[in-house]
């Protein structure tokens with residue numbers, strides 16, 4: 267599998283697993299008796315954290331017998347939430363090897379971990395058979411992928427007829443330059459941020475019918491506001507996104523929160539259904 271050098275450098279996270287366990291210790295967690303909620307401050311790498319995942323799952327109507335695939339799963343926070351809360355069998359794929367190995371190590375230590383499995387793979391070549399799953403989720407991943415039509419065609423291929431696809435991506439909603447680094451890119455070469463219209467056209471082209479689309483801008487602004495206030499009052503918590511976002515984490519967070527506040531970008535959720 268060929269991975270773009272810029273992408274590799276942006277998502278390199280040496281010793282991530284050790285850093286997460288050290289931070290869990292530092293924040294007083296018993297790492298021999300972890301529950302999936304303990305990891306939420308570090309393993310939900312998207313605007314709104316766990317709450318955004320809860321909202322997406324609710325709108326997708328997940329239930330026990332479903333097979334769910336999370337495309338670009340990162341550290342797997344959403345996968346473990348889906349498995350532990352609804353009892354689904356959940357698969358996560360991600361192109362970044364450091365995230366996949368840490369995701370597997372975390373799953374081995376928490377409840378519900380036996381229901382999840384991870385593979386390093388590209389969203390554009392999913393390692394699953396046709397009609398493999400009932401639901402596909404994708405949170406904050408499309409910004410790294412230039413060919414969204416190819417991406418949605420691949421999602422369509424692995425989804426069963428009538429299956430649902432839940433997207434929660436950052437999209438362009440206004441004019442203005444993107445300030446780098448942002449959480450998904452260190453420079454423009456791996457940034458393929460797109461407007462909602464591009465998503466909608468490509469989804470239609472792949473046979474999806476949109477059930478709902480929600481601009482979660484206010485939710486995003488409130489999330490960054492709260493994070494800023496908590497950090498000002500209590501300092502940087504040992505267990506936080508600065509671990510999962512790597513060495514430029516603070517600059518990434520400042521840039522993305524500014525771009526959201528100025529409404530250049532916004533986190534948007536789309537729920538759609540396959541009509542094949």
Ligand SMILES: C[S@@+](CC[C@H](N)C(=O)[O-])C[C@H]1O[C@@H](n2cnc3c(N)ncnc32)[C@H](O)[C@@H]1O
Nearest residue numbers: 310311312338339340360361362388389405410
């Ligand atoms: C901002 S992180 C979000 C991770 C996770 N979805 C979450 O919300 O916690 C973006 C993720 O997308 C993954 N990604 C980007 N392009 C990808 C591709 N073509 N195939 C698979 N994963 C990809 C990255 O490796 C990274 O883990």
